[in-house]
Amino acid sequence: TDRYAVIGNPVAHSLSPDIHAAFAAQTSQAMQYDRLPAEPDAFAATARAFFEAGGRGLNVTVPFKLDAADFADRLSDRAHAAGAVNTLIAHEAGRIEGDNTDGAGLLRDLQQNRGLPLVGRRLLILGAGGAAQGVIGPLLAAEPASLIIANRTPDKAVAMAARFATQGPVRGIGFPGLARIEPVHLLVNATSAGLAGALPELPPNLLAADATAYDMVYGAASDAFQDWARRQGAAATCDGLGMLVEQAAESFHRWRGLRPDTAPVLRQLRAGAG
Numbered sequence: 001t002d003r004y005a006v007i008g009n010p011v012a013h014s015l016s017p018d019i020h021a022a023f024a025a026q027t028s029q030a031m032q033y034d035r036l037p038a039e040p041d042a043f044a045a046t047a048r049a050f051f052e053a054g055g056r057g058l059n060v061t062v063p064f065k066l067d068a069a070d071f072a073d074r075l076s077d078r079a080h081a082a083g084a085v086n087t088l089i090a091h092e093a094g095r096i097e098g099d100n101t102d103g104a105g106l107l108r109d110l111q112q113n114r115g116l117p118l119v120g121r122r123l124l125i126l127g128a129g130g131a132a133q134g135v136i137g138p139l140l141a142a143e144p145a146s147l148i149i150a151n152r153t154p155d156k157a158v159a160m161a162a163r164f165a166t167q168g169p170v171r172g173i174g175f176p177g178l179a180r181i182e183p184v185h186l187l188v189n190a191t192s193a194g195l196a197g198a199l200p201e202l203p204p205n206l207l208a209a210d211a212t213a214y215d216m217v218y219g220a221a222s223d224a225f226q227d228w229a230r231r232q233g234a235a236a237t238c239d240g241l242g243m244l245v246e247q248a249a250e251s252f253h254r255w256r257g258l259r260p261d262t263a264p265v266l267r268q269l270r271a272g273a274g
């Protein structure tokens, strides 16, 4: 039985073990998937011990996605572009590849699952931390008319936009600047505000008539953002559970060479949460 795990801190409430167990059952893969907690300063030691004991792959969650990029022997192109790793893959001779499936997961949930067009649309992402960094490259690859990164600390948004400037029409601003932008078709919340029960301070009239508001966090942490978006007239709002399942499917594909069917797994999780 090949062993996998999700490494993070905290990791006790991670849904990844349930998702991968469902994928494994669906595709008849003999694999075990555990939770692997690590102390904040012990990512590399914990990951190394896991792989030395024969582990085949890790998912990496908060706060270790940058540590995982340092840890990997080599990075996929998309992990290199994101500067962050959410998936580690053991290859021959103990070489560890770092990949990042977060952006692909978001794009798949938006485009395949929700049929949302991004080409020529105006996109706005809130936040300029690790969560935002992982998805900006893939969002720009979808050829939007514009992508604005807005952050509470404006300098971080400006710096992040500069990093991706060669990849598309992206710029960074602070929240006060939001009062002066054209209404957007897609608003993505990549801040961690909801995890603390908070909501970024946003001006009215941010959303175009047919706008979708997408939160990268899921469950109750997403309620305040989605309530705000509905009050602002969003045509659709959703949390990040679909992205979570899709990034997991992309990781699973990297490890096992098979694409699981995500729809029944997402339905099962929504039923469990409700």
Ligand code: ATR
Pocket (backbone or CB within 6 Å): 062, 126, 127, 128, 129, 130, 131, 132, 151, 152, 153, 156, 190, 191, 192, 193, 198, 199, 200, 201
């Ligand atoms: P993550 O990996 O989840 O992105 P992070 O790198 O710590 O975590 O980044 C958290 C993001 O949420 C940042 O963009 C942060 O804004 P600052 O850069 O100004 O700190 C944003 N954030 C957290 N709490 C927030 C709040 N209450 N209002 C607005 N933005 C918030």
